[in-house]
Amino acid sequence: MIELFAQTETATGFGQFLLLGLVIGSLYALIALGYTMVYGIIELINFAHGDLFMLGSFLALQLAFWIGVSTATDQTTVALAGTVLIMLILTPLFCASLNAAVDRVVYRPLRNSPKLTVIVSAIGVSFVFMNLGLFWKGASPVKFPDLISDQNLFPDSGIRFTWKDVMVVGVTVPTMIALTLFVRFTSMGKAMRATAQNPTAARLMGINSDRVIAVTFAIGGALAGVASVVYGLYVKAVDYQMGFQNGLYAFTAAVLGGVGNIPGAVLGGLIIGVVGELGKAYIGAKWSEAIIFGILILILIFRPSGLLGARTREKV
Amino acid sequence: MNVLRYWVQALFILLAAYPFLPFAEANRGEQFTILFIYSILALGLNVILGYTGLLHLGIAAFFGIGAYTVGILTVPFFPFQQSFLVAALAAMVAASVIGVVTTAPILRLRGDYLALVTLGFGLITLYAIRNLDAITEGTKGLNPIDPGPLPGVSGQDMSAWQRINPDWGRRWYNYPYLYFVTLGVLAIVMILLRNLERSRLGRAWVALREDELAASCMGLNPARLKLAAIAIGAGLAGLAGAFYAMALSTTGNPQAFDFTLSMIMVCCVILGGLGNRAGVLLGVFLLMGFDRILTNILDNMIQENIGVGGANYLKVSGWKLFIFGMVLILMMRFRPEGLLPEKRHQRELHPEFDEAIGEAAAKRETAQQTGHPTRKPAPPS
Numbered sequence: 001m002i003e004l005f006a007q008t009e010t011a012t013g014f015g016q017f018l019l020l021g022l023v024i025g026s027l028y029a030l031i032a033l034g035y036t037m038v039y040g041i042i043e044l045i046n047f048a049h050g051d052l053f054m055l056g057s058f059l060a061l062q063l064a065f066w067i068g069v070s071t072a073t074d075q076t077t078v079a080l081a082g083t084v085l086i087m088l089i090l091t092p093l094f095c096a097s098l099n100a101a102v103d104r105v106v107y108r109p110l111r112n113s114p115k116l117t118v119i120v121s122a123i124g125v126s127f128v129f130m131n132l133g134l135f136w137k138g139a140s141p142v143k144f145p146d147l148i149s150d151q152n153l154f155p156d157s158g159i160r161f162t163w164k165d166v167m168v169v170g171v172t173v174p175t176m177i178a179l180t181l182f183v184r185f186t187s188m189g190k191a192m193r194a195t196a197q198n199p200t201a202a203r204l205m206g207i208n209s210d211r212v213i214a215v216t217f218a219i220g221g222a223l224a225g226v227a228s229v230v231y232g233l234y235v236k237a238v239d240y241q242m243g244f245q246n247g248l249y250a251f252t253a254a255v256l257g258g259v260g261n262i263p264g265a266v267l268g269g270l271i272i273g274v275v276g277e278l279g280k281a282y283i284g285a286k287w288s289e290a291i292i293f294g295i296l297i298l299i300l301i302f303r304p305s306g307l308l309g310a311r312t313r314e315k316v
Numbered sequence: 317m318n319v320l321r322y323w324v325q326a327l328f329i330l331l332a333a334y335p336f337l338p339f340a341e342a343n344r345g346e347q348f349t350i351l352f353i354y355s356i357l358a359l360g361l362n363v364i365l366g367y368t369g370l371l372h373l374g375i376a377a378f379f380g381i382g383a384y385t386v387g388i389l390t391v392p393f394f395p396f397q398q399s400f401l402v403a404a405l406a407a408m409v410a411a412s413v414i415g416v417v418t419t420a421p422i423l424r425l426r427g428d429y430l431a432l433v434t435l436g437f438g439l440i441t442l443y444a445i446r447n448l449d450a451i452t453e454g455t456k457g458l459n460p461i462d463p464g465p466l467p468g469v470s471g472q473d474m475s476a477w478q479r480i481n482p483d484w485g486r487r488w489y490n491y492p493y494l495y496f497v498t499l500g501v502l503a504i505v506m507i508l509l510r511n512l513e514r515s516r517l518g519r520a521w522v523a524l525r526e527d528e529l530a531a532s533c534m535g536l537n538p539a540r541l542k543l544a545a546i547a548i549g550a551g552l553a554g555l556a557g558a559f560y561a562m563a564l565s566t567t568g569n570p571q572a573f574d575f576t577l578s579m580i581m582v583c584c585v586i587l588g589g590l591g592n593r594a595g596v597l598l599g600v601f602l603l604m605g606f607d608r609i610l611t612n613i614l615d616n617m618i619q620e621n622i623g624v625g626g627a628n629y630l631k632v633s634g635w636k637l638f639i640f641g642m643v644l645i646l647m648m649r650f651r652p653e654g655l656l657p658e659k660r661h662q663r664e665l666h667p668e669f670d671e672a673i674g675e676a677a678a679k680r681e682t683a684q685q686t687g688h689p690t691r692k693p694a695p696p697s
Contacts, residue, residue: 045428106645114665115427116371117648120586123579124644131638135629244575248435255432290443293436300433301421 016159017281018274023165025273026172027234030227031250032257032265033179034099034220040196040260041216043115047122048102050247051129052221056095056228057144057238058136060087064145080147084233088171092225099221100214108210126244133240141239144232164234171230175223176266183262188215196260245289249276252296258306267307324594328503335492342483345491346563347609352498353559355600358584359505359593360552365582366591366658367518368545369525371431373578374438378550380445380573381414382407382557387458387567388451399467400489404558411554415546423539438578445570452570459566462487465497489562498559505552509593512548521545522591522660580607583640587647589654590661598656603643607636 031053038046069083102125110118149163183189194202195212203209231246232238253272257264272292279288299306331348334340361375385407389398398406422433445452452458464470465488474493478484485491512518523531524541532538561567580603588599614632628634647654653662 043428045432106649109649113648113652116369117652117665119371119428119431120582121645121648123582124641124648127579127637127641127644129641131635131641134634134637138628248439251432255429286447287443290440290447293440296436297422297433297440300425300429304425304429 013158014278017277019159019161019165021274021277022270023168023234023273024277025253025270026168026266027227027231027269028246028250028253028272029266029269030172030175030223030230031246032253032269033176033262034223035247035251036254036257036259036261036265037192037216037220039254041192041199041213042107042111042118044107044118044122045251046220047119047247048125048129049099049220049224050243050245050250051126051133052095052099052243053224053228053231053246054133054238054240054243055098055129055136056091056225057232057242058133058240059094060091060229060232061137061142061144061238063087063090064147069145069147084147084167084229087229088226091229092222095225095228096218096222099224100218103214103217108213130240130243133243137238137240139240141237144236144238146236148233168230168234171226175226179219179223180262182219188212192216249292252292252299255296256299256306258308261306261308264306264308324506324597327597328499331499332496335495342485342491344609345495349491349495349498349563350560350608351601351604352495352502353556353563354581354584354604355502355597356498356505356559357553357556358581358588358596358600359502359509360549360556361581362549362585362591362593362596363509363512363521363552364545364549365585366596367513367521367525368542369427370542370545371427371434371582372546372549373431373435373575373582374441375549375553375581376573376575376577377438377441378411378415378553379557379560379577380441380570381411382554383561383567383573384445384452384458384557385410385554386558386561387461390461390463391458392460393453393458398463399469400463400465400558400562402467403463404555407554407558408551409554411557412547412551415550416543419546420539420543423542435575435578438575442570442574445573452567455569455571457567457569458561461561461565461567464488489565494559494563498563501555501559506593506597513593517541517544526660580604580640583644586652586654587643589656589658591658592654592656592661595654595656595658599654603640606639611636 031049034049034052035046038044038049063086064083067083067086069079106121106125107118110121148167151163153161153163153166183192191202191207191212192215194205194207195209199209202212249272250269253268254265255268256271257266257268272295275295276288276292279291283291334348335345357375357379360378361372364370364372364375386400386403388394389396389403389406390400418437419434422430425433446454448454474484474486474488474490477493478486485493488494520531520536520541523534523536524538528538557573584599584603585596586599587603588597589595611631611633618630618632651657652665
């Protein structure tokens with residue numbers, strides 16, 4: 001986040017912070033979607049989701065090392081684009097299978113347990129992931145290779161909008177559209193909506209709820225994987241504790257939009273991003289976290305269903 | 317079996333004797349003092365999480381509030397200069413009041429949302445402590461905390477006691493004086509909580525935990541009961557924080573009161589057994605003992621005997637989060653009621669026990685009806 005803050009100092013004006021907030025917010029939205037889908041179906045606050053995101057960014061970093069783009073100095077555009085593409089394919093695959101595997105091993109045996117039991121084991125999974133991240137890349141922040149140019153696309157307008165911002169928007173928006181289409185038009189999407197609405201009735205209609213839940217975890221994990229690659233490329237530094245805070249921001253976004261609601265998660269993510277950046281700019285960077293969690297508490301007190309929660313009864 | 321029944325009492329006697337044993341080390345004793353303090357904190361969380369069933373993920377905030385109340389009331393930087401007794405009472409009251417005031421608006425939230433709000437509250441408290449440099453000195457912490465134990469007693473020179481054992485500290489909050497004080501306070505808290513468990517309030521909490529709707533239909537007021545649990549739990553956490561600041565003689569880095577501490581306390585309570593005082597004590601001694609004492613010993617042993625080091629996975633302390641996480645996952649999967657379960661909790665989580673008892677009773681009845689009086693009634697398992 002330090003890198004981000006350095007960027008804001010060079011830029012000026014409200015519009016710049018708004019833009020930055022929207023870009024960061026679309027990242028939070030991507031993570032928030034994973035929370036909201038899982039919560040919509042099995043009512044579990046998946047505390048491990050943020051740490052899954054962290055492991056994803058570590059994998060992307062590892063891929064960059066293996067391919068060798070981080071060490072060589074001048075790379076062709078094709079090599080860079082190819083690396084980013086490989087990251088964007090392999091990291092979501094890894095996160096999806098890891099998330100589905102955790103669901104199979106840890107959460108599925110607890111399907112009929114009290115909610116507290118499942119939440120506590122999710123916290124346990126989060127600790128284990130964090131420790132694995134610590135073993136993988138160590139305790140101090142690691143630099144992520146700078147694969148995408150920082151060149152400003154509109155040098156004369158006074159607003160800084162770089163290729164990086166284009167990349168974030170260009171990856172997150174199509175992903176969200178694809179997700180919406182998937183949930184709305186495929187039979188698996190229909191099964192997910194049905195399970196979210198009424199698990200028992202869905203099961204009676206012949207829906208294999210365990211499979212639906214596994215697919216939900218896989219999709220949520222894949223979204224976290226995409227987000228982790230984009231985050232790494234954008235912020236250029238990753239560390240093993242970043243999952244906790246980014247995960248909490250994303251969950252705040254999900255709650256803000258109405259947990260279990262896909263457009264709500266996107267809206268919430270954008271709002272959190274903008275509020276965070278404006279808070280940093282006008283109130284002070286050290287208070288921006290407190291502001292975001294303050295919003296979380298106020299939303300939960302005054303409108304627990306979230307901004308869009310009441311409008312639709314469907315949870316996915 | 318009878319020996320095991322009194323293991324808590326035996327443990328307290330052993331711990332009270334520890335500083336007089338020939339192999340006692342001041343260093344180890346100070347670590348034990350910290351364990352006693354965390355035990356008080358965990359017992360406070362147990363009132364909220366174990367008795368009443370509210371998943372509170374911000375208990376460390378009350379611990380921090382307690383520590384900083386003592387800091388503000390005693391350091392030379394501020395004009396208050398109170399003795400420790402006054403400051404500790406103020407810490408309890410402050411934590412209690414803040415707990416009640418911040419929890420009152422969120423009582424109607426369901427379990428997991430409540431968990432989230434308390435987590436947010438814990439983080440905001442931590443950020444506030446860290447950012448209000450003018451009051452809390454930011455990451456440096458308030459120091460030196462050096463008050464007398466009682467109003468009017470300076471208590472800083474314990475040289476009379478040092479004649480008994482030259483290793484003993486010069487101030488009342490050095491080892492072993494604070495060791496005895498915290499051990500005594502822990503014992504008093506255990507006894508008070510035992511009485512509380514059996515009181516009207518304690519039984520009402522359990523009723524609320526088991527079934528809130530049924531409890532409110534029987535005339536219990538859930539909001540008031542939950543607030544009472546928060547008040548008592550937060551008060552104990554504030555007291556623990558007060559002793560923590562005293563043991564360190566500084567409030568230290570506010571990072572010590574972050575989410576990880578809250579989570580480790582939840583781990584301790586769950587590992588030991590929700591709602592069971594002795595279990596909570598066991599949980600703290602196992603997990604915090606591992607975290608604070610055993611990992612250091614093992615790391616040093618590895619360092620001396622094998623001589624490797626550096627990489628995180630070669631140190632026991634590097635595995636800390638992994639071990640905590642696995643403890644949580646495995647406990648939830650195989651023994652969600654904890655190592656030393658409270659009976660009611662165990663029945664709730666294992667309905668098959670009650671079913672087995674019911675089946676045995678039914679068999680007995682059929683046996684009597686069909687006229688086999690010679691058959692022994694099945695013993696209730």
